[in-house]
Amino acid sequence: METIKKNEVKTGKVIDLTHEGHGVVKVDRYPIFIPNALIDEEIKFKLIKVKKNFAIGKLIEVISESDDRVTPPCIYYAKCGGCQLQHMTYRAQLDMKREQVVNLFHRKGPFENTVIKETIGMVNPWRYRNKSQIPVGQSNSNQVIMGFYRQRSHDIIDMDSCLIQDRQHQEVMNRVKYWLNELNISIYNEKTKTSLIRHLVVRTGYHTDEMMVIFVTNGATFKQSELLVNKLKKEFPNITSIKQNINNSHSNVIMGRQSMTLYGKDKIEDQLSEVTYHISDLSFYQINSSQTEKLYQQALNYAQLTGKEIVLDTYCGIGTIGLYMAPLAKHVYGVEVVPQAIKDAEDNATKNQLKNTTFECGKAEDVILTWKSQGIKPGVVMVDPPRKGCDETFLTTLLKLNPKRIVYISCNPSTQQRDAQILAEQYELVEITPVDMFPQTTHIETVALFVRKDEE
Ligand code: SAH
Secondary structure (H helix, E strand, O other): OOOOOOOOEEEEEOOEEOOOOOEEEEEOOEEEEEOOOOOOOEEEEEEEEEOOOOEEEEEEEEEEOOOOEOOOOOOOOOOEOOOOOOOEOHHHHHHHHHHHHHHHHHOOOOOOOOEEOOOEOOOOOOOOEOEEEEEEEEOOOOOEEEOOEEOOOOOEOOOOOOOOEOHHHHHHHHHHHHHHHHOOOOEOEOOOOEOOEEEEEEEEOOOOOOEEEEEEEOOOOOOOHHHHHHHHHHHOOOEEEEEEEEOOOOOOOOOOOEEEEEEEOOOEEEEEOOEEEEEOOOOOOOOOHHHHHHHHHHHHHHHOOOOOOEEEEEOOOOOHHHHHHHHHOOEEEEEEOOHHHHHHHHHHHHHOOOOOEEEEEOOHHHHHHHHHHOOOOOOEEEEOOOOOOOOHHHHHHHHHHOOOEEEEEEOOHHHHHHHHHHHOOOEEEEEEEEEOOOOOOOOOEEEEEEEEHHHO
């Protein structure tokens, strides 16, 4: 085999892309991963890390360019860890995401007959984030800096724009940065774990334009909050809620458990299709609203409700999916582990006069057992867990409940594939549709339809 040495410069042809969007060049069978390289490109690269089973290369020159290559529009793209695919046409991004799902499901497990649809994309794949969580720090010259982290680090890149965030969030960020400097407000230092402002979080209702601004602070004392609140109110009339969230932990978790309202309402309101939702600062809410409508519509198509079914909405957040389906179901039972989200779900059911709903706070794997012991017999179960997927007891109980259809939404297809193998005992995985909730990044969302084998 050819020798592979650190710092050596080589040329090669990219034959594949990893799930992180890195190009793969092989020397004999030894893989070298090269960020920013695209399939079929002839490239020159430098070896920056050489391990026993793989190496990492740095792209030096593209000798022959792929048709999928575009110039990244963001000036921070080369450094920032937020986006990974801006150097690729949007069409290629959508194809790559589908390909990842095909690789996961068609190459392993009993899923070779599962239909994997084209990725549902956005018409305009920019400025889609309705929630921005912006780290706040200080430069060496003690100026306030705000922006996203450098790749694989916690160094903040000071920026004044981000092309995947709502445009208004960027304006709020820039004004807040100016005021924090002007008022000389104390900024948290991640190394010493001291001082005050840690993050600025901004959330906007897609259809209502209501905006919530949250200052995440280390400790409760925030003397200049009133000055900041007055400035924000004056400059951004659509801000309906300003909050302070206290996060004293030394971990990477952005928000703490306690928050208080400094101005306006406790929650913001938004709509998806016909349903109105109230959203608390601590509740999960999908960050790409226009794509969420497409995702839920696809989930609804898969559910095939006739009005007679009992539906379980597991990992329900603020009840978005369950409330979306309630008008077409006999009864919806939802379960979610965050108490504030369950409170939101209950309020949202009342607000939308959807009386055929019941929400329980707890772990899905525990509450599903309770439902089973109560004799609840669901026709359709919606499953939408976090990245780590479902607990095994959840899945085995789900098999015992034996619904006709399971619609499983996932933000991590590899845990979805693992869970699908357990469900495959009794269910046919009929179809998967990837939905692009996070353009310009490598994140993939999918919705999968499982149908009980004796129903086919
Ligand atoms: N279906 C919702 C939320 C999906 S995100 C929507 O579309 O908006 C996943 C949700 O699962 C989060 O709200 C998270 O708080 C919740 N969660 C995480 N682990 C859980 C568990 N073990 N049991 C129940 N809910 C859980």
